[in-house]
Amino acid sequence: MVQNAHKIEVRHLSKSFGDTKILDDVSFDVYENEFLVILGPGQCGKTVLLNIMAGMDTADEGTVEFQDQDSNMGFVFQKYALYNWKTVEKNVELPLKFRGVGKKERGRVAKKYIDLVGLNGFAHSYPAQLSGGMKQRVGIARAYAMGHSMILMDEPFGALDAQTRYQMEDELLRMRNTEKATIVFVTNNIEEAIYLGDRILLFSDKPSKVVQEYIPGLERPRNNAADDFMSYRTMITGQMDLAL
Amino acid sequence: MYQEKERPLWQNVLLSCSGILVFLAIWQCVVSFGIVSTDKLVAPYTLCMTFIDKLNNVVPDGNTILVHIATSLKLVLAGFALSCVIGVPLGVCMGFFKTFKALFSPIFEIVKPIPPLAWIPIVIVVFGIGMKSELFIIFVAAFVPCVINSYTGIQSTDPALLNVAKTAGASRWQMFFKVGVPSALPMVFVGIKVSFGSAWATLVAAEMIASSVGLGYMIQQGRQASRPDIVLLGMLVIGIIGGVLTGLLGLLETKVIPWERH
C-alpha cells in the first residue's frame, strides 16, 4: 500500500473526565485517501477521540494537526442525527446552508451526493419514512457535503441489523471508490474492521492507547469466509483479548 | 446547550431573589410616587396591613379572611377529591377496556369542550343557590383533566410489558392492576395537578358569580366597594394557596411514584 502524505497528525493525546483517564498518550497518523479503522472494545474512548479530532471536544494534552488547515470534515453519527422536520435533500444541504452557500449550488451538491449514496428518488422524503440503512445513507451524503475529502464515522452501522450492515459496508466501499475521501472509521466489530480497513489501529480499553497496527493486505473485494480473512480475524481477536 | 453555567449557591440564590425584589420595589415606587393612583393600585406593604386588618374585620363582605379561606378550601378539596375518585378510575377503565370506552367516550367528548361555568344557570335550577351547585361545577371542572390524562396514561402502557404478563398467565384484570395502572401513574398525576388548578380557578369564578362567601366572593365585593386593596389581597392569597397546594401534590407524587425521575 502506498504511503500517501500525512493528512492528520495526532500526537500524545490525553483526556480525562473527572478522575477517569479515557485517552492515554495516543499518537497516530492518518494518510490521505486511506480507509483507517479505529478498532476497540465498547466504551473505551473511541468516540471521545473522534470528537476531539472533529473539534467537538478538547484534549487535556496533546495536539491534532491537519495538513490542510482549511479543510472541512464530515461526520457520521451512530444515531443518524438527522432532522426529522427536514427532507432528505434539506438535511444533506444543511452544512452548506450554514456556511452560506447559495441555493442553486447547494442543490447541485446535495443532488450529487444523494445520487452517490443511492437515494435518488428519495430527495423529498422525510427521515421518518426511511429505514435505518437509508437514514445512514443520508448521514453519509451529508458528511460528504460537509467535508468532501475527509470523513469521520462513529460506529455508523452499529444500530443496523446484520443484513443491512453487510449491505452498507459494501455500499460504503463503493461510494469511497467513486468519490475518493480519507475515512476514519470507528468500530468495535472485528469483522467489519478487517472487511473495510486499509489500515486498522487496535485500541485498548480505557485508559486507551494504540496497542497494535494492522495492515490487512487482503485483496478487495474481501471475503469474510475466506481462510486468510479468518486467520486475520483470529489473530486480532486474540490480541484484543489481551488488550482488555 | 441551554443548560445553566455552574455557579456557586449564593449567586444562584441572589439571582432568584433579585427578580422578585426588583418587582416589589418597582411596585412600591409606582404607588408611593403617585404614578398610579391609589384607587387603582395598592402598595405591597399596604397589602400586609390590609391582611392583618382583615383577620378580624368583616367589612366590606361580611366575613373575616380566615372564614373566606376556610370556605374556599373546603369546597375545592371536596370537589377535587370527588373528581379524582370518579375521574381517574373512569379514565383508566376507558383507556383499557374498549367496552368502557365505547360506552362513555361520546358523553365525555360532548362534555369536554364546555366551560364548567356555563353550567351554572342549569345547576342552580336543579340544586339551588349554594354549596351543592358550586360543588357540582368544581367537580365538572376538575373531572375532565383527570379522565383525559388517566386515559392517555394507560393508553401508553408498553405493549411488551402487557405481553409479558399475559404469557405469565395473568388475567385481564390482573394485567390492568399490576401493569396498566402503575405504568399510567405518572400521567395520572399530571392530570391530577392540572385538575386541581382547574378546580381552584373554577371555584374562584363560581364564588364570584353565585356565592356569598369565599375568596372569589371577597374580591368581587372588594371591587363593588372600590377597595383595590381587598381585591389585590384576595388575588395574592388565591395565588399563594393555589401554588402551595399544587406543590403539595408534587410532593405526594414523589412519594407515590418514587421510581420516576422528578
Next chain:
Amino acid sequence: MGETLEMTGGKMSRKYRYSILSVISVICVFGLWWAASVWNTNLAGPIDTAGRFIRLVENPIMGVPLWMHVWASVRRILVSFVLACIVGVSLGVAFGIFPTFKRIMWPVFSLIRPIPPLAWIPIVVLWVGIVGDTSKDIIIFIGIVMAIVINTQAGIRQTDELLLKAGKLLGANKWQLLIDITLPSSIPAIFAGMKTGLSTGWMSLVAAEMIAAKEGIGFLINQSMKNSSDTALDFIGIILVALCSAAFTLLLNAIERKVCLWSKMRTK
C-alpha cells in the same frame, strides 16, 4: 391497545358492537336530558331548547341578533389568542435559551401564574372598566399566555442534545442553531401549549362575559340565570360554546398537521 386484551371473537362484529354502543350512549344522553326535564319542570328539555333557539333568532334579546353575540365571543378569543401566542412564545423561548434570564424572572412568573385568570376580573375591571372588549381580552390573554409560556419553555429545554451537537459540527452558529434546529424541534410542544391555552381561554371568556359584559355567549348564559325559567337559553349557550370551541380546535389541528407533516409520517 385494548385489542390485545379483548378475547371475544370476530373482528367485524367487535367493531359493530362498539359503534352501536356509542350510538346507544349518545341516545341515552339525550334521553337522560329529556327525562331530567320531565322530572324537574324548571329544566328545559331538548325539544324546548330547540324551540327557544328559533324564538331567539326571531326575537333577539334587547334587539341584538344571535350571530352578533357569537361574533363578539369569537372576536375576543381570536384577538387574545394571537396576542398570547406572540407574547407567550417569545417569553417561552427567552426562558428556554437564556437560563440566567429564567433564573431571575421565573420566581416573578411563578407568583403570578397560580392566580386564576378569572381572579383578575375585579382588578382589571377596576383598571379599564367594563365597557368594551379590553377587559375581556386581558382576562382571556392571561389564561392563554401562561400555558403557552410553560409549554414553549419546556419544548425548548428538551431539544435533543445530539441534534444540537450535530448542528454545531455542521457549522451552525448560535443563531442558526436556534432558528434551524431548536425552534422547529419545539413546534409540537408549542402547539400543545396553544391547545391547552385555548381551552383555558374559552373558560375565561365565558366567565368574563358572564360577569362583565353586555354581549357575547357568556352574556347570554348570564341572562338565562337572571330569568330562572329560561334554562333553554343556557343550553343554547352551552351548545354554541361547545361548537365554537370545537371549531377552533379542529382549525388548530389542521394547521398543526400542515406545519408538522413530518411528525405524522410513518416508515415505509
